[in-house]
Amino acid sequence: MFEKTKKWLTGNPDLAFAMLLACCVYGYFAITNEYFMTGRTTFAIMERFAVLGLVGLALTLCIIAGEIDLSIGSNAALAAVIVVRFTDSLGAPTALLIAVLISTSIGIIQGYFIAYLRIRAIVLTVGTLMLLRGVALFVAEEKTVMLTDFRIPDFITTKYFYYFSPASILVILVFMLVGFFMSYTRYGREIYAIGGARKEALASGIDLKRPMIIVFAISGFCAGLGGVIIGLRSGTAQALGLQYLLLAGTVAAFIGGVSILGGRGGVIGAIIGTLTVNFLNTGLVFNVTPAFLVQLYLGILLVIVIMFQTGSRIFDQSQKRRQLLSDVDLRRLDLLSRKHKYQKPP
Amino acid sequence: MSTGSSISGGSAKLNFLDKIIRDYSGLAIIMVAIFLFVFLYGMITAPNFLTIFNLKTIVRDAALVGIMAIGLTFVTLSGNFFLLSMKETAALCIIAFATGMSYGWGFELSFLFTMCFALVAGIFQGALIGLGGNPIVVTLGAAGVLYGLGAYWSDNLVVSYRRPHGAEWLGTGSFLGLPNITVAFILIAISAELVLRKTNFGRQVYLIGANRAAGKATGHENFSMAIKVCTIASVCSAFVAIAFSAQVSSAQVNYFSSEFGSSGDMTIMVIATVMVGGNSIMGGYGSTMRSSLGAIFISSIDNMMVLHGFNSGPRVFAVGLMIVFSIIVFALVRRGSRTEE
Numbered sequence: 001m002f003e004k005t006k007k008w009l010t011g012n013p014d015l016a017f018a019m020l021l022a023c024c025v026y027g028y029f030a031i032t033n034e035y036f037m038t039g040r041t042t043f044a045i046m047e048r049f050a051v052l053g054l055v056g057l058a059l060t061l062c063i064i065a066g067e068i069d070l071s072i073g074s075n076a077a078l079a080a081v082i083v084v085r086f087t088d089s090l091g092a093p094t095a096l097l098i099a100v101l102i103s104t105s106i107g108i109i110q111g112y113f114i115a116y117l118r119i120r121a122i123v124l125t126v127g128t129l130m131l132l133r134g135v136a137l138f139v140a141e142e143k144t145v146m147l148t149d150f151r152i153p154d155f156i157t158t159k160y161f162y163y164f165s166p167a168s169i170l171v172i173l174v175f176m177l178v179g180f181f182m183s184y185t186r187y188g189r190e191i192y193a194i195g196g197a198r199k200e201a202l203a204s205g206i207d208l209k210r211p212m213i214i215v216f217a218i219s220g221f222c223a224g225l226g227g228v229i230i231g232l233r234s235g236t237a238q239a240l241g242l243q244y245l246l247l248a249g250t251v252a253a254f255i256g257g258v259s260i261l262g263g264r265g266g267v268i269g270a271i272i273g274t275l276t277v278n279f280l281n282t283g284l285v286f287n288v289t290p291a292f293l294v295q296l297y298l299g300i301l302l303v304i305v306i307m308f309q310t311g312s313r314i315f316d317q318s319q320k321r322r323q324l325l326s327d328v329d330l331r332r333l334d335l336l337s338r339k340h341k342y343q344k345p346p
Numbered sequence: 347m348s349t350g351s352s353i354s355g356g357s358a359k360l361n362f363l364d365k366i367i368r369d370y371s372g373l374a375i376i377m378v379a380i381f382l383f384v385f386l387y388g389m390i391t392a393p394n395f396l397t398i399f400n401l402k403t404i405v406r407d408a409a410l411v412g413i414m415a416i417g418l419t420f421v422t423l424s425g426n427f428f429l430l431s432m433k434e435t436a437a438l439c440i441i442a443f444a445t446g447m448s449y450g451w452g453f454e455l456s457f458l459f460t461m462c463f464a465l466v467a468g469i470f471q472g473a474l475i476g477l478g479g480n481p482i483v484v485t486l487g488a489a490g491v492l493y494g495l496g497a498y499w500s501d502n503l504v505v506s507y508r509r510p511h512g513a514e515w516l517g518t519g520s521f522l523g524l525p526n527i528t529v530a531f532i533l534i535a536i537s538a539e540l541v542l543r544k545t546n547f548g549r550q551v552y553l554i555g556a557n558r559a560a561g562k563a564t565g566h567e568n569f570s571m572a573i574k575v576c577t578i579a580s581v582c583s584a585f586v587a588i589a590f591s592a593q594v595s596s597a598q599v600n601y602f603s604s605e606f607g608s609s610g611d612m613t614i615m616v617i618a619t620v621m622v623g624g625n626s627i628m629g630g631y632g633s634t635m636r637s638s639l640g641a642i643f644i645s646s647i648d649n650m651m652v653l654h655g656f657n658s659g660p661r662v663f664a665v666g667l668m669i670v671f672s673i674i675v676f677a678l679v680r681r682g683s684r685t686e687e
Contacts, residue, residue: 068482117677122427122482123627126617127669134663142659239659243611247490250483260480292502292599296494302487303474310479 014257015269017308021255022276029283036286042163047233048278050167051226055245056252056274057178057267058222063253064182065215066195066262067114067121073245074132075223079103080231081140081239084147092152092232099231100224106132107220111213118208121216136239147235156233167229174225178218179267191215196263247295251302252277259309277301378675385647392653400653402524404646409531410586411612412641415619416538417582419637420575422620423542424568425555425629427481431489433602433612435467435580438496440587443513444505444597453512460584467492468580472573489613496599506596517592527589531638534582538634551575555629618669619644624676644668 009016030037055072062069079099086095110128114121147153156167164172182188190211193201202208226245231237255276256269280301284294389395414432422428429435439460446456467488474484519526542548554561554571561568591597602612623640625632644665651661 070482113674117674119673119677120627123621123673124670126614126621127666127673129666130611130614130618130662131666131670134659134661134666137657137659137662140659142657247486250486254483260483290497290502292497293494295490296498299487299490299492299494302483303491306474306479306484306487310474310477313478 012257013312014259014264014309015272018255018257018269018272018276021305022272022279025276025279025283029279029286033283033286036283039162041282041286043159043165045275045278045282046163046168047157047165048281049274050165050171051230052245052248052252052277052281053171053175053271053274054222054226054229055249056256056277057175057270058219059246059249059253060256060258060265060267060270060273061178061182061191061215062121062219063258063260064195064262064265065191065211066198067212067215068125068250069110069216069219069223070122070125070246071110071128071132072219072223072249073242074129074136075103075106075220076227076230076245077237077239077242078106078132078136078139079224079227080237080242081136081145083228084145084231084235084237085139087152087232088148096228096232099228100221103224103227104217104221107216107218107223108213110220111216112209114216115209115212133239140237140239142239144236144238147232150235152232153235156229167233171225171229174222175267175271182267187211187214192263194262196261198262244295247298247302248277248281251298251305254302254305254309381671385650388650388654392650395650395653400649402528404649405531405642406525406528407649408638408641408645409525409527410590411615411619411645412531412638413534413582413586413589414579414612414616415623415637415641416534416634417579418616418620419538419623419625419632419634420542420551420578421481422625422627423555423629423632424551424571424575425558426475426568426572426575427627428617428620429471429485429576429579430482430613431467431471431485431492432579432583432616434489434492434496435464435583436587436590436602436612437599438467438492438499439463439584440591440597440601441496441500441505441599443588443591444507445499447507447511447513447591448505453516456513457588460588461581464580464584465577468577469573471580472576473569475576476567476569476572493599500597500599502599504596504598509595511595513588513592516589517594527593530585530589534585535634535638542634547574552630555631557630615644615665618665621669622672624672626676 009019035041055076058072059069079102082102083092083095083099086098090098106128110121110124113119114124117124157165159165160169182191187210190201190206191214193206194208194211198208227237227242230242252273253265253270254273256265256271256273258265258269277298280297281294284297289297394400414436418428418432442463443456443460446459447453451459471485471488474488475481516526516530521529542551550561550566550571553564554566554568558568561571587597587602590601594601619640620637621627621640622644623632623636623638625636647664647668648661651664656664
């Protein structure tokens, strides 16, 4: 058992690093604050996990496919505005369905255009970032929209099994589904393929459109669901809000061990990454840190992770180069000695 | 590519229309035509749009975003995509400048003090990018750090300084009837274009952007280039921060955050400007002149919509639509060429 774990960890150094980081952050706050390691705090962390986990998952999938979805905050804000605006007239389930459907179809359209025009996702999603903000402003009529019926926020934050709420149970289900999808289906493996080695994947007959559309559909779905949860939980939504999701989600994805070159990482990494960010966020709240400073810590965390990744890549490259050079040297020596032997007989 | 190269060679039986449709440029031309029609219609029907005073207003509105966009164009041309930390660099710099001014250091000293921050920010990000970090992610992290530092320094409060101060000429002065900030925009645009076209450095930017492997083979590493271009972008951000602070005699970190001037987030506006100008995001193709024109174009659209009495929602939507539109048009036009791959 122990040997197996050890082998698994050494096989996934990024995941090991993520776990170490998560434990460090949790441990630090658990030691410095007596209230941190309680059931209620765990519930609060799970509540945050419901939203940030979805965004982290969406960005993880995008980065696995070698792209990045910058419009995720706008998409979430649009979904939040739609659901809050229409809950009173249509009822929560219908409004929820409409919002998530709209977000998912936005994702599908983005994925289609990216694959069809063969442009990088960052290029298109910067445009849609602004476009969706405009749509959200339009839907909200440039005001902060509010719910009048507060039974829905109450329902969403009810406690089940001590630690969970309906929102976080739903999100955990989404995580499990996406995890199975990524590991055990052909479509999931296609996503890894177009991220890790796009040219090779295209050459071996994968149509770029299908995995790209799937990735962005999942990304849009997650953003929409996250926005819906935020909107319904707080009962209000702003068209210009939720800008922090992109930074937090990217930090979560990168802590979870995705590589910007694509093709690496997974759902487990996304969970650990998101939990780390949540530990940090919650812990900072416990230590009475002003909200504007949370960004600073998140930024520092992201820069540290990037430095670690870049450093390990440079180290890998130099190691490979050294290996190659020594191989060449060995081969040359071998050839020389053989030549020597060959020349000897006459 | 799916267009498929014509192997028929010089037979040229394809007539002009066929060729256009096959290259997907036909679609692009139709889209541009529709857009131009809407634009011209709006321009003519908007009251007071075609007056000299309004034209001056458009250029003045374009100046701040335009200067930042010129800085960012260097980054984009060198193939490093774009920096997501433009407004955060400006946020830190505006605090630095206002703090200097409020201590009574005078304009010159505060200017130098601010530029030091811009240099450090640029070099740090450039080094990380040059070492192989992805520009988007590195600058996303740097954005958090820079904004956080600015907020921490100023305690998220407004830093203000009294009105007769040394920076007034930059903020509110004018030269030959043009506001000084407009003059600065024009001067920076011209000098940036000259640097790109006429100097060694400019050609290196194009080389590394167009073909990084060739650049490396000829001894132009992306490491030093990334540092240089990021520093240029940061210095431009700092200049904008100083000019803006000089206008309002105060500073707060969230001045650039949302609903700045026209519509939406400053960083995204700057990136939009670079894209609407038609620079290739993959690098190697474009110019700072395109970015300047893009800034004036966006500002004129915005101005037109304000004159028609639109709220901020439709204006943000219009700018977003313009970005997506220009991306699709340029992607269609360049389909099959190497610049977009």
